[in-house]
Amino acid sequence: MTALILEQLLNGLQLGVLLFLIAAGLTLIFGVMDFINLSHGSLFMLGAYFAVLFQGLTGSFLFAVGLAGLAVCLIGLLFEVLLVRRLYDRSHLDHVLVTYGLILVANESVSIVWGASPVFSGLPGELSGLVALPFGISYPLYRLLVIAVGIAVAALLFWLVKETRVGMRVRAGATNRTIVSVMGVNISLLFTMVFAFGAFLAGLAGALAGPLLSVQPGMGETVLILSFVVVVIGGLGSIKGALLAAVMVGLIDTMGRAFLRDFLSAFFSPRVASEAGPALASMLVYILMALILFFRPEGLLPMQKRS
Amino acid sequence: MMTRDSALPVLLILALAAGLGPLGALISDDPYILSIFERFLIFAVAASSLNLILGYGGMVSFGHAVYLGIGAYATGLLANAGYPSLWLQLPVVVLTSGFAAFLIGMIALRTSGVHFIMITLALAQILYYLAQSSSAFGGDDGMVIYERSALWPGYDAFDPWQFYGFIAVSALVLIWLVDVVVRSDFGRRLVAVRENGQRANALGFDVMGTRLTAFVIAGAVCGLAGLLLANQSEFATPGYSNWQRSGELLAVVILGGVGTRTGPVWGALVFVVVEHYLASVTSHWPILFGPLLILIVLFFHQGLAGLFDSLGRRLRPQTGGGAK
Numbered sequence: 001m002t003a004l005i006l007e008q009l010l011n012g013l014q015l016g017v018l019l020f021l022i023a024a025g026l027t028l029i030f031g032v033m034d035f036i037n038l039s040h041g042s043l044f045m046l047g048a049y050f051a052v053l054f055q056g057l058t059g060s061f062l063f064a065v066g067l068a069g070l071a072v073c074l075i076g077l078l079f080e081v082l083l084v085r086r087l088y089d090r091s092h093l094d095h096v097l098v099t100y101g102l103i104l105v106a107n108e109s110v111s112i113v114w115g116a117s118p119v120f121s122g123l124p125g126e127l128s129g130l131v132a133l134p135f136g137i138s139y140p141l142y143r144l145l146v147i148a149v150g151i152a153v154a155a156l157l158f159w160l161v162k163e164t165r166v167g168m169r170v171r172a173g174a175t176n177r178t179i180v181s182v183m184g185v186n187i188s189l190l191f192t193m194v195f196a197f198g199a200f201l202a203g204l205a206g207a208l209a210g211p212l213l214s215v216q217p218g219m220g221e222t223v224l225i226l227s228f229v230v231v232v233i234g235g236l237g238s239i240k241g242a243l244l245a246a247v248m249v250g251l252i253d254t255m256g257r258a259f260l261r262d263f264l265s266a267f268f269s270p271r272v273a274s275e276a277g278p279a280l281a282s283m284l285v286y287i288l289m290a291l292i293l294f295f296r297p298e299g300l301l302p303m304q305k306r307s
Numbered sequence: 308m309m310t311r312d313s314a315l316p317v318l319l320i321l322a323l324a325a326g327l328g329p330l331g332a333l334i335s336d337d338p339y340i341l342s343i344f345e346r347f348l349i350f351a352v353a354a355s356s357l358n359l360i361l362g363y364g365g366m367v368s369f370g371h372a373v374y375l376g377i378g379a380y381a382t383g384l385l386a387n388a389g390y391p392s393l394w395l396q397l398p399v400v401v402l403t404s405g406f407a408a409f410l411i412g413m414i415a416l417r418t419s420g421v422h423f424i425m426i427t428l429a430l431a432q433i434l435y436y437l438a439q440s441s442s443a444f445g446g447d448d449g450m451v452i453y454e455r456s457a458l459w460p461g462y463d464a465f466d467p468w469q470f471y472g473f474i475a476v477s478a479l480v481l482i483w484l485v486d487v488v489v490r491s492d493f494g495r496r497l498v499a500v501r502e503n504g505q506r507a508n509a510l511g512f513d514v515m516g517t518r519l520t521a522f523v524i525a526g527a528v529c530g531l532a533g534l535l536l537a538n539q540s541e542f543a544t545p546g547y548s549n550w551q552r553s554g555e556l557l558a559v560v561i562l563g564g565v566g567t568r569t570g571p572v573w574g575a576l577v578f579v580v581v582e583h584y585l586a587s588v589t590s591h592w593p594i595l596f597g598p599l600l601i602l603i604v605l606f607f608h609q610g611l612a613g614l615f616d617s618l619g620r621r622l623r624p625q626t627g628g629g630a631k
Contacts, residue, residue, distance in 0.1 A: 036421055086605065092421055093367045097561055097604045100554045104597035112591055225432055225550065228425045236421060275442060282436040286429050290414050293426060297417045 003137045008258045009251065014143045014212075016250025017150030021205035022223060023230040023242040024157055025198025031174040031237025031303055032194045035084065036092055038099035041224025042106035043199045047072045047206025048215045049110055052121045061124045069204035076199020080192050088191070103221070111217040121210035146208050153204070154243060161239060170194060174237055174303060226253075229289045235299030244300060249285050256281035317486050317568050318479065321351070324576055325475040329468070338467045342539070345471060347579040348478035349535045354559040354571035355485045356528035361557070362566030363489055364521045365501035369424045370411070370431025371556050374404040374526045376548025377434065378533020380444060383452040383543040393456040396534060404530020405523050407434075412522035416515060428550055438545040449544030456538050464538070474535055481528055486568055488524060497521050558600050564610025573611040 026040050050071045054064035079102070087095055123142055130138040161167035169190055172180045181187040206220075213219060230249050234241025261277030268276070292300065328344025331337075353375060360366040378400045385396050415426045438444045445451075455464035456473075463469050488494055496517050500507045504514050537543050546552065555578070563574025581599075585592035609617070 030421065036424065083601070090604075092424060093361075093557070093561075093565075094604050096367070096369060096424060096554075097557060098601050100558070101597040101600035101604075104593035104600070108591045108594035108597070112594070221550070225429060229429050232422060232425050232429070279437055279440040282440055283433050286433045286436075289426070289429055293418065293422075294414055297422065 003135055004258075006133075006135055007137050007139060008254055010137075010139055010143065010147070011258075012251035012254035013247065014147050014150075014250070015254055016247035017147050017154070018205050018209050019223070019227055019230050019250055020154055020243055020246035021150060021201045021208075023227040023234070023246050024154070024239055025201040026227055027231045027234065027237055027239060027242045028170070028194055029198045030231070032170055032177075033088055033191050034177075035088060036095040036099065037084075037198075038096060038224065039079070039102035039106065040198070040202050040227070041220030041222075042103050043072050043076060043202040043220070044206035044209070044223055045110065045215075045217070045220035046075060046106065047203030048121065048210040048213070048219065049114060049119065049206075050203070051207035051210050052119050052215060055122070061127065065204065065207040068207035069200050072203025072206070073196050073200035076203075077192065077196040079199070080195040084195060085188070085191070106220070107217045114217075116217060118214040118216040121215050123211045142211060146212070149208060153201070157201075157239065166190075166193070226285065229285055233289055233292050233299055235302035237303035238299070238301045241299055241301035241303075249288070252288060253281075253285050256284040260284070317572070318483055320569050321479055321482055321572050324351075324572060325478065328471065328475075332467075341467050341471045343579060343583055345474045345535075345539045347575050348474050349532050349539060350556075350559060350579055351572045351575035352478050352481045352535065353529050353532040353556055354563065354575050355482045356525040356532065357556050358560050358563075358566065358571045359485050359488060359497075359528075360521050360525045361560055362570070363494060363501065364497050364518060366416075366518065366522065367424050367557075368415075368427040368522075368525075369550065369553050369557065370427035370429075371525070371529060372550070372552035373411070373431035373434050373548045374408065374529035375533040375536060375552065376438060376543070376545070377404045377407050378530035379537035379543040379547050380438065380450070380533075381530070382456065382534045382537040383450050384444075386452050386454040386456070386537075387450070391454040391457045393458050396456055397531070400530045400534045401527045404533065405527040407530075408523045408526020409519070411526075412519045416518050416522065428553070431548060431553060432550060434548050435545050435550075438548065444545075445543070447545065449542055449546070452537055452541045452543060455541065456534070470538075474539065477531070477535055481531055482572065485524075485528060488521075489568060493517070493520070561600075562603055562610060564612035564614075567610065567612035567616075569615075570610050570612035573615070577611060 022040060022044055025043075026037060029035050029037050029040075047068050050068035051061075051064050054067045054071075055061055058064055058067070083098065083102075087098060127142045127145065129141050131141045131144060132138050159167075161170060169180065169185050172183075173185075173187065173190055173194075177187065180190075205223075209223075226249065227246075230242055230245045233249065234243070234245035257278070260281045261273050264277050264280070265273035325344065325348060328341050328347075331344075332340040353371070356374075357368065357371045360368055360371075381400045381403050382396050385391070385399060390396070411427065411430045415423055415430065418426060439447050455470070457464065458473065462473075464473070496507070496512050499510070500512060500514050500517050507517075508514050533547065536547065559574040559578045560571055561574070562577060563570030563572065582592065582596070585595050589595070607614075
């Protein structure tokens with residue numbers, strides 16, 4: 001039983017790490033540019049498809065993952081320069097509609113190029129084995145790798161934002177945009193960089209998630225809505241909040257799906273438990289969000305904003 | 308400011324548009340045209356209810372399709388359980404979708420701006436997952452509804468003409484109801500709250516109460532659109548309350564013109580016709596609709612109703628006055 005629980009905890013952590021990579025970009029883009037990007041999930045999906053494509057071309061999985069991240073970063077850059085830039089002064093409703101239009105385009109383009117059915121994303125043999133961990137757990141090596149890469153990227157992100165000059169400008173931009181541009185910072189360049197970096201994180205997450213999820217059109221949306229929940233729970237614009245919320249959401253979602261049915265059957269009849277368990281498990285995260293927002297409408301660790 | 312517009316233009320436009328369906332079906336001898344227009348009318352009702360909170364209340368709900376789902380499932384569950392009477396289904400749908408709107412509103416209206424958009428989206432997703440994973444609702448496959456709503460003895464719900472009459476009259480009544488709310492004192496308060504919540508509060512208006520009431524009315528009306536949709540498609544699926552459906556509703560309202568009284572009707576008409584036409588060109592029609600939507604948002608912000616308004620103003624002789 002302990003082994004099973006620990007295994008599910010690791011699964012939850014792995015989901016949390018992936019969610020953090022996506023939510024970090026979303027929350028950065030929101031915090032700095034006050035922009036809602038629904039198409040962030042499409043960037044995630046493109047990352048997964050590109051990884052499959054590049055793996056076919058180069059033969060190396062890890063190389064393909066990095067390359068996919070960069071390709072999505074480039075697409076994000078183009079998005080920002082061609083389209084998104086025109087929308088910063090518009091209302092949130094306009095952001096939602098335009099990026100919703102982008103989702104439609106992305107999903108259909110992908111299904112035209114690769115077809116509507118899932119594409120197989122193969123893991124190379126040396127990454128697909130099991131690793132023996134303490135407490136008698138044997139855990140897939142690849143999932144451990146995802147956790148490690150995710151933690152490394154998260155650490156890099158925190159270092160970038162906290163310690164570097166660019167990060168300082170990003171934080172300043174999130175606190176007060178006008179003052180930052182008055183101080184002589186090229187705010188337009190900063191915005192493009194933040195957007196492209198957010199796209200890179202989403203693409204990387206997609207490429208990493210490819211072998212774990214099914215790579216198909218629309219795969220971005222499920223993840224997008226979960227990352228919205230993460231961003232809202234953590235507090236819009238707050239990277240620290242996103243990390244905390246991502247791990248919470250990942251753990252609760254995974255544990256709920258794994259154990260809620262058994263837990264319920266201790267109190268109710270097996271029929272009720274097997275009916276209500278899965279339904280409740282898929283709603284758990286949203287119930288958590290509703291509860292947190294009811295008591296803290298600003299989220300757990302809200303960003304300090306002065307405009 | 309003090310003039311009260313009559314409901315006539317809205318109803319006239321809607322009645323004309325609703326009349327186009329039978330006309331087209333008669334001329335081309337193709338009753339399928341009726342079902343396209345039924346879709347349009349149902350969409351117009353849903354979009355009008357969204358326009359009440361989005362256009363007049365300034366609340367960008369990205370989960371409005373959840374009430375379509377609630378209305379459709381409530382209708383389907385009742386019909387399949389042997390209660391096809393509309394006079395039972397109607398109050399049940401109003402109560403369930405109104406109550407859901409009350410719960411969602413209680414949570415979401417504590418926030419504003421982006422929070423509000425994301426929270427309405429996420430809360431609507433709860434119902435989607437509930438419907439998808441519950442076997443009583445037919446799960447992922449959805450639920451076939453065997454009986455259309457029964458109105459009175461002698462009414463044949465499966466006769467295309469009688470059924471079209473039912474949908475058209477219901478749509479007219481519901482859109483007229485939304486229009487009545489918009490033009491009432493309550494509607495004015497709602498706009499005041501949208502324009503400046505603090506000032507409205509200082510004037511003694513109950514800001515939260517006004518917003519929540521509008522939210523519940525919009526939810527109940529959209530629930531009734533769900534009842535019509537369940538009847539029309541004889542099917543209820545989790546997809547009705549999918550977030551993509553909510554996005555479509557937003558697109559319809561924008562296309563028609565946010566916060567205009569005739570906008571949702573125009574928007575729904577153009578959306579359904581364009582969707583039908585594009586879908587006959589390619590099964591990948593969203594790839595054409597996406598860019599269209601982006602262009603509309605970027606360059607055509609007043610919507611169709613605004614376009615017709617300015618056309619009408621240009622045709623009419625200028626009579627001075629700075630009335631907005």
